[in-house]
Amino acid sequence: MKYPLITIYKSLYRAFGPQHWWPARTKFEIIVGAILTQQTTWKNVERAIKNLRKNHLLTIEGLANTPLKKIEELVQPAGYYRQKSKHLKEVSAYLLNHYQGNLKNFFKKGTKNSREELLALRGVGKETADSIFLYAGGKRIFVIDAYTRRVLSRLGLLQASDYDRIRMFFEDNLPREIKVYQEFHALLVKLGKDFCKKKPLCKLCPLNRLCLSQLK
Ligand code: SF4
Numbered sequence: 115m116k117y118p119l120i121t122i123y124k125s126l127y128r129a130f131g132p133q134h135w136w137p138a139r140t141k142f143e144i145i146v147g148a149i150l151t152q153q154t155t156w157k158n159v160e161r162a163i164k165n166l167r168k169n170h171l172l173t174i175e176g177l178a179n180t181p182l183k184k185i186e187e188l189v190q191p192a193g194y195y196r197q198k199s200k201h202l203k204e205v206s207a208y209l210l211n212h213y214q215g216n217l218k219n220f221f222k223k224g225t226k227n228s229r230e231e232l233l234a235l236r237g238v239g240k241e242t243a244d245s246i247f248l249y250a251g252g253k254r255i256f257v258i259d260a261y262t263r264r265v266l267s268r269l270g271l272l273q274a275s276d277y278d279r280i281r282m283f284f285e286d287n288l289p290r291e292i293k294v295y296q297e298f299h300a301l302l303v304k305l306g307k308d309f310c311k312k313k314p315l316c317k318l319c320p321l322n323r324l325c326l327s328q329l330k
Pocket residue numbers: 265268269309310311314315316317319320321322325326327328
């Protein structure tokens with residue numbers, strides 16, 4: 115590798131500071147946010163979460179036992195609200211029925227098995243499942259999203275397109291520290307949103323000295 119991932123991490127951390135991810139009051143709220151954030155902005159997710167909180171529905175039992183129509187009404191600001199409401203209800207019902215609604219029981223199983231269980235549920239793809247494990251479960255698993263792929267590709271470090279191979283690239287080349295995983299993913303999102311956009315702002319980017327595309 116031309117420069118280690120940890121160098122990129124340190125440059126981003128120096129530039130942006132801690133990102134305090136995931137922004138949530140409870141582990142279950144992280145799960146709800148991870149499902150709602152698909153294909154929308156975080157601002158819209160916050161509006162939906164606020165509605166659920168106001169209605170005391172940010173609990174496993176609450177969402178599992180509330181009629182779909184009511185959930186749809188509340189999560190509408192997050193977009194794709196019909197599918198997302200179904201997914202929220204199904205995941206909550208699964209956790210309630212199989213783990214008595216106790217997230218500690220769910221997360222104390224091996225990550226490999228519980229990840230497969232989550233992935234078998236509708237509305238939970240790999241990025242969503244891994245966000246849940248990293249931020250709600252405190253498990254050492256890296257999250258790959260579109261920002262991460264774009265930054266890695268522009269840095270000349272993207273060796274594969276397969277989700278799990280990219281994830282393992284991070285996991286094999288970073289210190290085995292959950293805090294670093296959590297912070298690094300959040301920093302890459304910030305970089306992708308503010309600098310490494312579709313039209314990148316390379317002159318202002320904290321990685322411009324490292325970035326191979328600058329040498330072209
Ligand atoms: S220097 Fe440009 S291309 Fe490279 S990471 Fe920064 S914004 Fe993206």
